[in-house]
Amino acid sequence: MTTLTDVTDSATAKGEQTRELILSTALRLFREQGYGKTTMRAIAAEAGVSVGNAYYYYSSKEHLMQAYYDHLQAQHREATVEILAGDKSFTKRLTGVLRSWLEVSAPYHEFAGTFFKSAAEPKSPLSPFSEQSQPAREASIEIFRQVVEGSDLKLPPDLRAELPELLWLLQMGIVLFWVHDDSEGLRRTHLLITSTVPLIDRLLRLTRIPGVRGVVNDLVGVIRQVKTI
């Protein structure tokens, strides 16, 4: 028997080791010398396997980057736990989450550009809007859902329901900014977060004004419409 496939984790016994080996080697090289300078041949050589073997497990170089992305996502999630358990203040929660993303991602800032490049292509599985990244995207939105739910924010239910996704979009915007930010210490991105978050808070509180409320409702309507159809 031994048809292997019953175990949760080590799906295919031996091969799984090779897979891990290739991935970890690749990630290390990416970090050490950047994505562009790391060749598939180098990865294979360093891992002590053949090029073809690397392709047996990862159908492309991009695919290896995908794995890195998942890694990052998990790290961020972990980093937010503490923050989301603590304060009830909306701005603090949001700032904390965004900041922690920045921290987790900082070591990869330099080669994030390349990642971004691949992610931009609509058909790429790396695209944040793609089918394949739906799990990662939802995990990310889930974090923002917790930001909202655990906070003291008072909002009309419609908007509140839509908010996590909007905050995720905000995060995408910040990432876009971050990728382009070459100020030292990522000063500008930090500044962006520091000044944007309170502003968002204030904007959200404006929805109590009747005249504003109507427009916002329509805005939510448009967002839903665009998402669906």
Added chain:
Amino acid sequence: MTTLTDVTDSATAKGEQTRELILSTALRLFREQGYGKTTMRAIAAEAGVSVGNAYYYYSSKEHLMQAYYDHLQAQHREATVEILAGDKSFTKRLTGVLRSWLEVSAPYHEFAGTFFKSAAEPKSPLSPFSEQSQPAREASIEIFRQVVEGSDLKLPPDLRAELPELLWLLQMGIVLFWVHDDSEGLRRTHLLITSTVPLIDRLLRLTRIPGVRGVVNDLVGVIRQVKTI
């Protein structure tokens, strides 16, 4: 003698012809078979020159795409003239400009993804935020300046000054959406424009409400700050 070309246009005589030839051939092939499937060898062969020669004029395949982008930009500019001469209604002007962009770009929708991919990389000259594309960017913002200036829109001067750039950002967002839009006839993007523009108009008019005014002023402040520092 026969130096034939003293014409305004042709900077370096003969070579300029070759340059044009290569470019037009490339653009044609891009349109006919997509960017990815068009090889530099094919372009060279079709144009009747050597590969090296193509590289003499265009330092990379991407560079050829850059040229296409400029081409598009010019076409759009031309298409907007009529619209901007006509109506005074802000929403009509804005809708017109966005729609005409859609029309001009439609033939390239399929291969725009690839373009987008390159443009996403921060260091790429194709990036809408890059140094190299500053002229194109400013030309584009200029269009939106005309949208605002020729319109009946009443706004606090601060916001009014910032608005063209914000509208340009909106356009970037729409492009992002457009690239991912595979509904037939680009229905979804059209819908997005149709429903977003009036909403923006309403949002802008909200700035008359005192409570809103303060927040918006701060928002403008943040934008300026982020742009500068």
Added chain:
DNA sequence: CAACCGACTTGAACATGTTCAAAAGCCGGG
């Protein structure tokens, strides 16, 4: 006119992501 200079052109060579047919292990059944 011959030498020369710089713009232009060439094609072979290179680097690297990717593919693929074949070999090597591995394993349970006859």
Added chain:
DNA sequence: CCCGGCTTTTGAACATGTTCAAGTCGGTTG
């Protein structure tokens, strides 16, 4: 023990963007 069928592994071959040393060509200068 050997066979047939799988997973895994190999390395050479391929496709394609890019580079480069060397050639060509047209005009300018002595």
